[in-house]
Amino acid sequence: MDSGRVKELPLRDNIAAQRIAEEVIGDFEARMAIVIPTKDEKLELFEGVISGIPHECLIIVVSNSQTRRTDRFKMEKEALKQFCHFTRREALIIHQKDPILARALADAGYTDILVEDELIRDGKAEGMVAGIFIAMIAKRDFVGFIDADNYFPGAVWEYARCYASGFSMAESPYSMVRVLWRYKPKISAGMFFNRWGRVSEITNRCMNSLISNKTGSETEIIKTGNAGEHAMSLRLAETLTYASGYAVESQELISIFEGFGDIVSIVDPTIAKRGIEIFQTETRNPHLHEERGGQHLLVEMLLPSLGSIYHSSLCGNETKRLIIDELLQQNAIRSKEEPPKPRLIAPPQTINMKKFTSVIAEHMKSYSALEGEE
Amino acid sequence: MDSGRVKELPLRDNIAAQRIAEEVIGDFEARMAIVIPTKDEKLELFEGVISGIPHECLIIVVSNSQTRRTDRFKMEKEALKQFCHFTRREALIIHQKDPILARALADAGYTDILVEDELIRDGKAEGMVAGIFIAMIAKRDFVGFIDADNYFPGAVWEYARCYASGFSMAESPYSMVRVLWRYKPKISAGMFFNRWGRVSEITNRCMNSLISNKTGSETEIIKTGNAGEHAMSLRLAETLTYASGYAVESQELISIFEGFGDIVSIVDPTIAKRGIEIFQTETRNPHLHEERGGQHLLVEMLLPSLGSIYHSSLCGNETKRLIIDELLQQNAIRSKEEPPKPRLIAPPQTINMKKFTSVIAEHMKSYSALEGEE
Numbered sequence: 001m002d003s004g005r006v007k008e009l010p011l012r013d014n015i016a017a018q019r020i021a022e023e024v025i026g027d028f029e030a031r032m033a034i035v036i037p038t039k040d041e042k043l044e045l046f047e048g049v050i051s052g053i054p055h056e057c058l059i060i061v062v063s064n065s066q067t068r069r070t071d072r073f074k075m076e077k078e079a080l081k082q083f084c085h086f087t088r089r090e091a092l093i094i095h096q097k098d099p100i101l102a103r104a105l106a107d108a109g110y111t112d113i114l115v116e117d118e119l120i121r122d123g124k125a126e127g128m129v130a131g132i133f134i135a136m137i138a139k140r141d142f143v144g145f146i147d148a149d150n151y152f153p154g155a156v157w158e159y160a161r162c163y164a165s166g167f168s169m170a171e172s173p174y175s176m177v178r179v180l181w182r183y184k185p186k187i188s189a190g191m192f193f194n195r196w197g198r199v200s201e202i203t204n205r206c207m208n209s210l211i212s213n214k215t216g217s218e219t220e221i222i223k224t225g226n227a228g229e230h231a232m233s234l235r236l237a238e239t240l241t242y243a244s245g246y247a248v249e250s251q252e253l254i255s256i257f258e259g260f261g262d263i264v265s266i267v268d269p270t271i272a273k274r275g276i277e278i279f280q281t282e283t284r285n286p287h288l289h290e291e292r293g294g295q296h297l298l299v300e301m302l303l304p305s306l307g308s309i310y311h312s313s314l315c316g317n318e319t320k321r322l323i324i325d326e327l328l329q330q331n332a333i334r335s336k337e338e339p340p341k342p343r344l345i346a347p348p349q350t351i352n353m354k355k356f357t358s359v360i361a362e363h364m365k366s367y368s369a370l371e372g373e374e
Numbered sequence: 375m376d377s378g379r380v381k382e383l384p385l386r387d388n389i390a391a392q393r394i395a396e397e398v399i400g401d402f403e404a405r406m407a408i409v410i411p412t413k414d415e416k417l418e419l420f421e422g423v424i425s426g427i428p429h430e431c432l433i434i435v436v437s438n439s440q441t442r443r444t445d446r447f448k449m450e451k452e453a454l455k456q457f458c459h460f461t462r463r464e465a466l467i468i469h470q471k472d473p474i475l476a477r478a479l480a481d482a483g484y485t486d487i488l489v490e491d492e493l494i495r496d497g498k499a500e501g502m503v504a505g506i507f508i509a510m511i512a513k514r515d516f517v518g519f520i521d522a523d524n525y526f527p528g529a530v531w532e533y534a535r536c537y538a539s540g541f542s543m544a545e546s547p548y549s550m551v552r553v554l555w556r557y558k559p560k561i562s563a564g565m566f567f568n569r570w571g572r573v574s575e576i577t578n579r580c581m582n583s584l585i586s587n588k589t590g591s592e593t594e595i596i597k598t599g600n601a602g603e604h605a606m607s608l609r610l611a612e613t614l615t616y617a618s619g620y621a622v623e624s625q626e627l628i629s630i631f632e633g634f635g636d637i638v639s640i641v642d643p644t645i646a647k648r649g650i651e652i653f654q655t656e657t658r659n660p661h662l663h664e665e666r667g668g669q670h671l672l673v674e675m676l677l678p679s680l681g682s683i684y685h686s687s688l689c690g691n692e693t694k695r696l697i698i699d700e701l702l703q704q705n706a707i708r709s710k711e712e713p714p715k716p717r718l719i720a721p722p723q724t725i726n727m728k729k730f731t732s733v734i735a736e737h738m739k740s741y742s743a744l745e746g747e748e
Contacts, residue, residue, distance in 0.1 A: 005400050286525065
């Protein structure tokens, strides 16, 4: 949970364990934005999640909540404002359908997340990419994602700490931290802590198969194929190709393997030379979140997730067969069907940043949670 | 959860909210011992709780776990040793039936928690008092208690932070922090977060009745009558009269009201002059713990808890009637019965500290989790 403050003792006095002082974590938190994509989440959960973000981090809420019947977005804004007022901190909140943000993206030539060049598409992945752009404008060095449906502020807090401690250990400017939940208890089934969510288990197996087949050695190295809780240095985040919907988290890894794995053509030799570091961190806290749907949701999440692996140029026949088998077993496809191709989203760095900034800069104040207060 | 690091900004720049810098919390944590009373708790929960104690705090485990059939105490010692080894920190672990500790207490004339002057009695309260003595020997300024049956290391971590932040705000050297859970979800009943445990609710009502009747104004000020998670400055802890069993937490408040409330005779005018500060802190994390028993346990906890209020010299007839009514309603007593008198435990300061230290000092090393390692 923490490893105390700087001491006279050498920090790296141990081979197996590394002590990261409180001050170092604070330094990295201060350079980090936490993006919370949300959509009609219970206000109490939303407010709890906000409260768990370490004080030094910049909070960026990208909300796709309804504004018509009841204006839930307004309620989120108000909750965030209250929190920021009393804790004396800064946060940004923007609606996914914000017309100015969409126009700024369109003007700057970045249309992959837009619908007919007018508004940003629905979907968590699109909200995440929007969050990356806001973090770029806010000039942070790291961006982390945390879902808004978490029951434990203390778990949220730990995720952000995992991110910060991972980045503090990174030697490359291109780094990623993915969180592995210690357990993923299902609320509906009483207090049974099952070690792995089903979706994660299958995704990890297929991704490990892909790696095993390319490297020729059996591996179980991927444990966070579906990690919703993850963070990246912005320098890495800018270069990755994303995917819509539930494919987004696995596509990130696929993009890294494809772009910098030295198997298919390398996207950027400078980056490949510096290397990309991926940290998979196991939390102490269990992950307790809203449980939605059963088999239905499993399939809905599994299909795109495995689709991103299946359609990778790295995916060999053996892994393809494994994916088909898994999907058939879950009744997610019929025989002879394939998982859908992911809808890809171009790397954020393809935007005309100057143009984007010139449109959005003057509106940034209106996204501030404390707008009008100071 | 945290309020960041020291900034140029004045910390008390706000009237309603107070910012407590990370460094200040660290200073108080370093002066604090956390006592974990445990008895045959699941090893995984025990280990999780240990991991949630902030790095700067001294961990003191007082275990009453079985040593015969399977030596659970040995397993706890091993788990603690592993943890301390890898996190490079110090902890103490002692068995409640440790014969040396019992002898040291007996030799020093403190026999209230002993059975026939031979061993320490069973019971959490007795373990807590033993923990206070160990914290005194370890020369800490504050002692906090955290139960070992908590599912969330992050909640444990927050309790210790609540303690530290409370003490940092205290102006009197005689202070207490009591934790109010934000919710107390019952595991067995799915994910229903009921705002108050039944026992706490009734205890608080009766204690508030006692205060209301003495002061003449209706109050709901007591919200933590049964707070298992609480901490005290050792200077306060030394002066209080405790009670056996489930009466211990409510008796602490009763002892303060009786001893320093300026109604019955004041125990120590110096302390009364400095004042005693009690902080009731609400957590952000819900409290998720092992649920044991239903109505049976409710009665088992409620009876002693209300007994400590009922038999206080401060308790007027109106409050006594309320207590009887509550107990009848819960079928905890039969008509014309009274709740049992609490078995009181003399203040730790009544011990002959010099004698106690002389016996126990040379054995302190054997209680170290890293015994033999350094």
